[in-house]
Amino acid sequence: MAENRPMPAIPAPSHRLADAVRAAKIAAAQRSDVVIDIREADRARLEILSEELQPLLEDLPADDDFFDFALSGGPQPRLWIDATANVIMARDRRTYRFVRETRLGRLTLAEAQEPRVIADRITDYVAERIIEREKAFALNDGVGERIAERARQPRAAAADPIRVGPPARPRSTDFVIAFTWMIIGIVIGVAALYAFAAWQGLLPPR
Known part of the structure; x- marks a missing residue:
């Protein structure tokens, strides 16, 4: 008769995987909180810069929609100046970086930790953009061509004396x-x- 042997003991289910998953969730939540905190800090600094730009906004015409000056959200908050230029925070979270998105890539126009300095650079940029826009309009408004055409025409009416x-x-x-x-x-x-x-x-005689 076969001898009865004891059944091998089944190990209790390990909680190491569940603990690891729980720890990963906690770490992800903490990282998310850090990202949110960084994002809010960047947004707060950009709002400070927006306040520095208020005198510039007051000088611009109310119906001028060429410039935005809008603060956008997303993973990296931006203060948009126009369709291509914006201000972001550098990696140190203290430096303002005034950049312009071009077809050849991102062009850094200015960097500074003081919002007043960046506000001055933005003011210079806006002034140059206004001049460029006026020059572009001058090429298409036809005023120069009409004046040149009038100069080429003979001024017979002005040369002839007025007859009364x-x-x-x-x-x-x-x-x-x-x-x-x-x-x-x-x-x-x-x-x-x-x-x-x-x-x-x-x-x-007759």
Whole structure:
């Protein structure tokens, strides 16, 4: 008869995996809290810069929609100046970085820890953009072409003296008048010759 052997003991389920998953969740939550804190800190610093730009906003026309000056959220908050230029915070979270997105990549225009310095650089940028926009409009408004065309036209009206009086008579009228005076002159001349001949007795007796 076979000897009864004891059954091997089944180990109790390990809680190491559950503990690891729980620890990973806690770490992820902490990292998320840190990211949120960093994001809020960046947003607060950009709001300080936005307050520095209030005098510039007051000087711009109310109907000028070329510039944004809008604060966006997302993983990295940005203070947008226009469609391409914006301000972000550098990795040290204390330095303002004024950048412009171009087709060739991101171009850094200025960096500083003082918001007043970045506000001055933004003011210079806005002024240059306004001048560039006016030059672009000047190429298409046609004012220069119209002035040049007027300069090429002869100024006959300005050169001719102003005539005051009745309108000029047609040339046919002048011809009729001249012909009439010529006939009158011939008649007067013939009459004078006839009178002179009669006085001298040169006319034959009747």
